[in-house]
Each structure stands twice: as structure tokens, then as C-alpha cells.
Amino acid sequence: MSHSSADEGVTVVQATCPHDCPDTCAMQVSVQGGRVIRIAGDPEHPPTHGALCTKVSRYAERTYHAERVLTPLKRIGQKGEGRFAPVGWDEALDDIARRLKAIAARDPHSAQAILPYSYAGTMGLVQGEGMAARFFHKLGASLLDRTICSNAGGEALAATYGGKVGMHLEFFAESRLILIWGSNPITSSVHFWNIAQQAKRAGAKLVCIDPRRSETAEKCHQHIALLPGTDGALALALMHELIANDRLDHDYIERHVEGFAKLRERALAWPAARAAAVCGIDEGVIRELAREYGSTRPAAIRLNYGMQRVHGGGNAVRLVALLPCLTGAWRHRAGGLLLSSSGWFGQARRNAWLQRPDLLAGRTPRTVNMVTIGDDLLRESSPEFGPRIEAVVVYNSNPVAVAPESAKVAGGFAREDLFTVVLEHFLTDTADHADYVLPATTQLEHWDAHTTYGHVYAMLNRPAIAPLGQARSNAEVFRQLAARMGFTEPCLADSDETMALGAFDPDRVRLEEVKRKGWSRLAIADAPFAAGAFPTASGKAVVDAPGLGVPDFVPNYESVQSAPALAARYPLAMISPPARHFLNSSFVNVPSLRAMVGEPVLEMDAGDAAARGIADGDLVRIFNDRGSTLARAEVAAAGDGSGGGNGAGRARPGVVNGLGVWWRKFGRDGTNVNQLTHQRLTDIGRAPAFYDCLVQVERVNATGAAAAAA
Ligand SMILES: Nc1nc2c(c(=O)[nH]1)N[C@H]1C(S)=C(S)[C@@H](COP(=O)(O)OP(=O)(O)OC[C@H]3O[C@@H](n4cnc5c(=O)[nH]c(N)nc54)[C@H](O)[C@@H]3O)O[C@H]1N2
Ligand SMILES: Nc1nc2c(c(=O)[nH]1)N[C@H]1C(S)=C(S)[C@@H](COP(=O)(O)OP(=O)(O)OC[C@H]3O[C@@H](n4cnc5c(=O)[nH]c(N)nc54)[C@H](O)[C@@H]3O)O[C@H]1N2
Numbered sequence: 092m093s094h095s096s097a098d099e100g101v102t103v104v105q106a107t108c109p110h111d112c113p114d115t116c117a118m119q120v121s122v123q124g125g126r127v128i129r130i131a132g133d134p135e136h137p138p139t140h141g142a143l144c145t146k147v148s149r150y151a152e153r154t155y156h157a158e159r160v161l162t163p164l165k166r167i168g169q170k171g172e173g174r175f176a177p178v179g180w181d182e183a184l185d186d187i188a189r190r191l192k193a194i195a196a197r198d199p200h201s202a203q204a205i206l207p208y209s210y211a212g213t214m215g216l217v218q219g220e221g222m223a224a225r226f227f228h229k230l231g232a233s234l235l236d237r238t239i240c241s242n243a244g245g246e247a248l249a250a251t252y253g254g255k256v257g258m259h260l261e262f263f264a265e266s267r268l269i270l271i272w273g274s275n276p277i278t279s280s281v282h283f284w285n286i287a288q289q290a291k292r293a294g295a296k297l298v299c300i301d302p303r304r305s306e307t308a309e310k311c312h313q314h315i316a317l318l319p320g321t322d323g324a325l326a327l328a329l330m331h332e333l334i335a336n337d338r339l340d341h342d343y344i345e346r347h348v349e350g351f352a353k354l355r356e357r358a359l360a361w362p363a364a365r366a367a368a369v370c371g372i373d374e375g376v377i378r379e380l381a382r383e384y385g386s387t388r389p390a391a392i393r394l395n396y397g398m399q400r401v402h403g404g405g406n407a408v409r410l411v412a413l414l415p416c417l418t419g420a421w422r423h424r425a426g427g428l429l430l431s432s433s434g435w436f437g438q439a440r441r442n443a444w445l446q447r448p449d450l451l452a453g454r455t456p457r458t459v460n461m462v463t464i465g466d467d468l469l470r471e472s473s474p475e476f477g478p479r480i481e482a483v484v485v486y487n488s489n490p491v492a493v494a495p496e497s498a499k500v501a502g503g504f505a506r507e508d509l510f511t512v513v514l515e516h517f518l519t520d521t522a523d524h525a526d527y528v529l530p531a532t533t534q535l536e537h538w539d540a541h542t543t544y545g546h547v548y549a550m551l552n553r554p555a556i557a558p559l560g561q562a563r564s565n566a567e568v569f570r571q572l573a574a575r576m577g578f579t580e581p582c583l584a585d586s587d588e589t590m591a592l593g594a595f596d597p598d599r600v601r602l603e604e605v606k607r608k609g610w611s612r613l614a615i616a617d618a619p620f621a622a623g624a625f626p627t628a629s630g631k632a633v634v635d636a637p638g639l640g641v642p643d644f645v646p647n648y649e650s651v652q653s654a655p656a657l658a659a660r661y662p663l664a665m666i667s668p669p670a671r672h673f674l675n676s677s678f679v680n681v682p683s684l685r686a687m688v689g690e691p692v693l694e695m696d697a698g699d700a701a702a703r704g705i706a707d708g709d710l711v712r713i714f715n716d717r718g719s720t721l722a723r724a725e726v727a728a729a730g731d732g733s734g735g736g737n738g739a740g741r742a743r744p745g746v747v748n749g750l751g752v753w754w755r756k757f758g759r760d761g762t763n764v765n766q767l768t769h770q771r772l773t774d775i776g777r778a779p780a781f782y783d784c785l786v787q788v789e790r791v792n793a794t795g796a797a798a799a800a801a
């Protein structure tokens with residue numbers, strides 16, 4: 092839909108926010124004289140409800156940013172230096188195709204030395220894994236395991252419910268008790284927060300379960316500040332209490348839960364006192380939470396991925412996901428749990444057509460996990476690993492900033508013998524390491540189609556303006572490369588518009604409505620699991636999952652309790668959740684947003700700071716065996732009730748919060764928090780354990796040298 096409004100010459104174009112966020116807003120983009128003058132939330136689209144977040148209302152500022160890359164660039168400096176000269180598209184694409192062809196032509200498996208690296212810079216089905224997937228499948232490049240965000244929780248949820256499915260966003264408004272668990276929606280899902288507030292105004296109690304006293308935690312009725320990575324123990328103790336006090340829905344369990352007896356046995360080993368010691372909270376808090384959760388109808392859980400970025404993240408999600416099955420909370424549409432809704436799109440999204448895995452034509456390239464890109468770029472050829480990685484094509488991601496253990500990631504991308512192509516809007520830390528940077532269009536300049544992980548609307552994005560400068564969409568770049576590689580499959584020539592309009596199955600999505608309004612709701616029952624019918628083999632929620640067994644508490648790799656020898660040197664647990672006005676590493680270079688965030692900060696409890704001679708505002712060095720980074724300490728007593736900014740009371744004793752994810756080059760010493768994180772994987776889903784990380788902190792002077800203790 093695109094119509095002229097009353098204002099002279101202003102056209103309003105229906106669009107979709109492309110960002111990695113559960114809200115996936117419908118946007119209305121006002122264009123005058125070929126230029127975007129305003130971006131607003133669609134008032135008709137229920138999840139968006141007419142409002143955009145601070146970041147995306149500034150999407151025009153990002154799009155027209157003076158530092159947008161608007162021509163192809165070729166490296167003229169050292170790797171990582173970020174010195175480039177403009178080149179023509181033909182010269183760049185000819186050279187890239189020649190280099191990739193040379194690698195692929197060596198032998199039948201050599202194309203695996205080429206690795207695509209991408210994530211969710213745009214969540215679009217066309218500009219994400221659309222034409223790019225077709226291209227790399229045809230090429231026979233290594234496959235990428237896209238695990239960096241949600242795979243522990245995603246696979247855990249699928250093992251329990253049969254898919255990434257859950258409650259509807261809007262019905263949280265009718266809940267009487269909402270547990271906001273491992274989630275900071277004021278930062279990361281503001282439209283959910285609006286709905287939680289509706290519930291609050293109607294009398295619901297909000298409880299936040301989060302080591303950090305986040306922007307959200309301070310606005311809930313109760314904040315339970317457990318130690319990072321101990322959610323599984325808390326969930327087991329809640330079950331213990333529900334069982335001991337018989338607050339179970341026996342009928343629901345009988346009919347709709349498979350394997351309850353084994354879960355019961357496990358939970359009975361977790362009395363509240365045991366979990367309280369593991370979680371670092373009061374036993375009474377657990378008992379009271381269980382009483383409220385077991386006696387309030389309807390009760391809902393908004394789980395988010397923040398709690399699964401630890402060794403035991405998968406098991407913890409399985410345990411939390413079983414709670415509403417024990418109380419029968421699913422019987423009501425305002426009860427149950429939401430971690431992700433993306434599974435509802437199942438067949439509605441034409442994945443096989445969009446990505447064409449059939450173009451592999453029987454080849455089975457190796458899979459590289461994006462989490463271990465640091466190690467993998469530095470690996471030699473071997474029978475286990477396969478060929479050394481010789482070329483990387485990065486799009487929709489900034490691995491040098493966001494992947495764990497950055498020293499290795501940056502070291503890998505600095506390899507002189509690695510051929511690196513980065514499709515980007517900006518010269519990010521990753522683009523600085525490229526041989527070629529190719530200018531990408533933004534969401535305002537290209538077609539796309541979107542599914543979501545926070546609601547159930549299929550969405551369309553129409554281009555509002557022509558590409559700026561010489562920018563080209565990701566899909567266009569891969570079409571052009573395909574042609575130069577001599578690939579002749581007709582699908583490698585499909586236009587962006589054809590792909591966007593073909594992304595949904597017309598039998599499952601009302602395409603006419605998508606085209607007219609920009610969005611259309613999938614037909615899914617209001618209370619999908621009121622009578623079981625989980626999308627598992629048996630239709631029941633699963634306790635004892637094949638290959639995974641009965642879920643249990645899995646301790647962190649790194650914590651005072653699980654790794655005492657390491658903790659003797661690095662006694663503080665560091666988590667690195669998102670800063671409010673950044674989106675992962677996106678928007679860090681938007682001046683107005685960076686001004687709001689200020690500088691890299693480390694939130695510290697007053698006691699932990701005093702023990703190190705650190706005062707509020709001091710410069711500190713955070714370090715462990717993997718590296719170090721500098722930040723400004725924000726120190727306040729835990730729960731001092733000031734409720735205010737400047738991180739007052741945000742950190743609990745024993746835990747420091749290093750807010751992410753800064754571009755390294757905007758950091759004080761050219762690093763960010765991922766200098767400290769490790770590449771070990773979660774129990775389920777081969778995902779990163781960013782928030783499972785021990786560190787030490789010391790005060791430093793302005794040059795970064797250790798300062799004498801006060
Ligand atoms: N503004 C903004 N919005 C975003 C993002 C962003 O970077 N900025 N990121 C987007 C992305 S990529 C995602 S995946 C989504 C969801 O992104 P998430 O990373 O789930 O983000 P949050 O909702 O901030 O939830 C993280 C919360 O979990 C807490 N936490 C950390 N460790 C633990 C733990 O062990 N247990 C518990 N219970 N809590 C823990 C953190 O303190 C934090 O408050 O948000 C998206 N939205
Ligand atoms: N320490 C720590 N590390 C983290 C996290 C954390 O909480 N703590 N969060 C993790 C999580 S949840 C995630 S999801 C990952 C996210 O990691 P990434 O998916 O890499 O996300 P971004 O850092 O936002 O980088 C996306 C890049 O894509 C580019 N981009 C956007 N749209 C387009 C487009 O249309 N075309 C092209 N070519 N490029 C485009 C943007 O300019 C941006 O530079 O980071 C993870 N890293």
C-alpha cells in the first residue's frame with residue numbers, strides 16, 4: 092500500500108521494521124521529494140499500536156547517516172585498519188567472482204573453504220537467507236549453524252512443546268500474574284512491556300527474574316535477582332513446592348504431559364533451601380513465588396533469551412517451559428508461556444522455495460558454527476574440520492564485535508590469506524577487516540517479507556525510496572555474483588519483489604491482506620494448548636525428550652560454585668545484556684543514540700566496588716585469561732531503592748553488568764565486552780554462553796594503567 096496524504100506531495104509507504112526484536116513493528120514511512128521525512132508506527136497493526144521504539148523512530152537518521160557506505164570499497168591498508176578506496180561495482184564483483192570461482196574449482200569439495208557468515212541485521216526472508224542461501228547452496232559453500240542468539244532456548248522449547256510456539260502477545264493484558272523471566276522488555280521488546288502494563292493497571296502482579304535490576308525489574312512489583320545461570324535450579328524448586336503443596340492440575344498433567352513421574356522425582360530432589368543456595372536468593376522468596384504461581388489464574392511467563400546464554404541454558408528453558416504444564420495455566424488464553432512464536436509460521440513461510448536447499452544437489456558441505464568463528468578462522472585443514480577457511484562473505488552481521496572471544500575473532504579476520512567480503516551499511520569492526528566492502532540498501536530501500544518471533548503476523552516491506560548512492564540489496568549482489576559465476580538456474584535471477592511476494596504460502600497466509608495492509612494475522616487458536624495438542628509426536632508436552640533425557644540443573648562453566656579455582660582469580664560473574672538504545676551492535680554509530688548510552692559502562696555493587704577501591708565514575712579494567720576491556724564503573728548499593736538512572740543499584744553482589752554491544756573502535760582501548768567471553772557451547776543447541784563468564788575488575792587511571800588501591 093502506498094498512498095498520497097493530505098500533505099502536499101507526501102507519500103506514505105507501508106513497511107516493516109527489519110530488526111532482530113520480537114516486536115517486528117509495522118512502519119509507515121512518509122516520503123517527500125524522494126526523501127524520507129518521517130517514520131511512524133502503524134496505528135492499525137495491533138502489536139505495533141502506533142508506536143516505534145526510540146531507535147527505530149531514528150531509522151531515517153541511520154539511513155541518511157553521513158558515514159553510510161555508498162560505493163563499493165577495496166582495501167588499500169592492512170587488514171583491520173579500515174583504509175579503502177572506492178571501486179566500481181563491475182570491478183568489485185568480477186574480482187570477487189574470480190576469487191570464489193578459483194577456490195571452488197580446485198576439487199569437488201573445495202567450495203567448502205568458502206563460508207557465508209550472517210545473522211539477523213535484517214530479519215527479512217529475502218535480504219536474509221533468501222537469495223544468499225540459493226547462491227551458497229548452488230556454490231556448495233560451507234553451511235553456517237546460525238546459533239548465536241536463540242538456539243539453546245529454541246531447541247529446548249521444541250523438545251518440550253514440539254516447536255517454537257507459545258502464548259499470544261496480546262493476551263498477556265488479561266493475565267493476573269506475569270513472570271518476566273530473563274527478559275528486559277523496556278529495552279528489548281517495548282511493545283510487550285506496554286501490554287504488561289495494561290495487565291498491571293488491571294491489577295496483575297509483575298515479577299521480574301533477572302540478576303540485573305534492569306529498567307524493567309525496577310518497575311515490577313517484585314524483582315528476584317538470582318545468580319546468572321541458576322534459573323534451572325529455581326524452576327526445579329518451584330516444581331518441588333508445587334508438588335509438595337499439591338498446587339498441580341492433575342487432570343491437565345494426566346492428559347497432556349508425557350513423563351511427569353520422572354520430572355516429579357527430579358523436582359523432589361530440589362527443596363527450596365537447596366535452590367536458594369545455588370541461586371543466591373532467600374528460600375522464602377522461592378516458596379512465596381511458588382504459592383503465587385500455583386494459586387493465581389491466569390498466570391503467564393514471558394521468558395526471553397537472556398536466561399539461556401549460559402552452559403545450562405537449554406535445560407533451564409525446558410524446566411521453565413514445563414511449569415505452566417504442571418499448573419494447567421495453558422487452559423486460559425492469558426496463561427502459559429511465550430519465549431518465541433516463530434514456530435507458528437511453520438509451513439506459512441515457504442522456506443524451501445526461498446532458500447532452495449535442493450541446489451546442493453546431493454552434496455553435504457560441512458557446517459561451521461558461527462559461535463566458534465574465532466577458533467575456526469584460525470584452524471588449519473584437518474580431517475575433522477575439513478579445509479581451512481579461505482574466504483568469508485559477511486552480510487547482516489558484525490562478528491568482530493558480537494561473536495565471543497573477540498581477540499580470536501579479530502585475529503582470524505586479520506589473516507592476510509583470508510579473502511573477506513562484507514555487505515554493509517557502515518564501516519563496522521568487521522567491515523574494517525574486509526578486502527571488499529559492498530554498500531547495502533537499508534529496509535527503506537528494498538523489498539522484503541517478514542515473519543516474527545514475538546507475534547503471529549506475516550508482514551511485507553515495500554521500498555520507500557530509491558537506493559542511496561550505489562547501494563544494492565543483498566539479493567541483488569548475490570544475483571549478480573551468481574551470473575558472474577556462470578550459474579544458470581532461473582531462481583538465481585528472481586527479483587526481490589518476486590521473492591517478497593512469494594515468501595508466504597497462499598493457502599496459509601491471506602496474501603491479499605498482506606499486500607493491502609502490509610500485514611495479516613495467522614489463524615491460530617486463542618488458547619492453543621488449552622486441551623493439550625502440542626505439536627509433539629504424542630500431542631503432549633514432553634519431559635523425557637529423545638537424546639536429552641529428563642531436564643536437570645546444569646551449572647555454569649564459570650561460577651564461584653562450579654569453578655572455585657578459577658573464581659579464586661576471577662571472582663565476579665559478568666553478564667553483558669543489551670544497552671537500551673543499541674540493538675546488538677547496530678545503532679552504536681548513530682550519534683544521538685550513542686550520546687544517550689554515553690560510554691561503555693560496568694555496573695557494580697557498592698560492596699564489590701569498595702573491596703577493590705573503586706568509586707562511582709572510576710575507570711576500570713575488566714579482565715580474565717582471555718583478555719581485558721575498559722569501562723566506566725557505575726557503582727551503587729544493590730536495591731538502594733533510588734530507582735534511578737546511572738545504574739543505581741543495578742548490579743547484585745558478585746555480579747557485574749557490562750552493557751553491550753559496543754563497536755570495538757568506539758571502546759576506550761579498541762575492545763568491547765566480548766574480549767572476555769568464551770566460545771564454549773550451551774548444553775542444547777550449540778549456542779554461545781555469553782553470560783557464563785568470570786572476571787576480575789580493577790581501578791585504572793586515564794591511561795589504562797592499574798591505579799593504586801584507594
Ligand atoms: N534495545 C534493544 N532491543 C533488543 C536487542 C538489543 O540489543 N537492544 N536485542 C534483540 C535481540 S537480538 C534479542 S535475542 C531479543 C531478546 O534479547 P535478550 O538478550 O533476551 O534481551 P533482554 O530482553 O534484554 O533480556 C536479557 C535479560 O536477561 C538477563 N539475564 C542475563 N543472564 C541471566 C540469567 O542467567 N538468568 C536470568 N533470569 N536472566 C538473565 C539480563 O540481565 C537482561 O536483563 O531482544 C531484541 N531486542
Ligand atoms: N557479549 C554479548 N554479545 C552478544 C550479545 C549479548 O547480549 N552480549 N547478544 C548476541 C545476540 S542475542 C545476537 S542476535 C548477536 C547479533 O549479532 P548480529 O546479527 O551481528 O547483529 P548486529 O550487531 O546488530 O549486526 C548486524 C549488522 O547487519 C547490518 N545490516 C542490517 N541490515 C542489513 C542489510 O539489509 N544488508 C546488509 N548487508 N547488512 C545489514 C547492520 O548494519 C549491522 O552492522 O549478537 C550476540 N552477541
Ligand SMILES: [Mo]
Binds near residue numbers: 111240241
Ligand atoms: Mo539475539
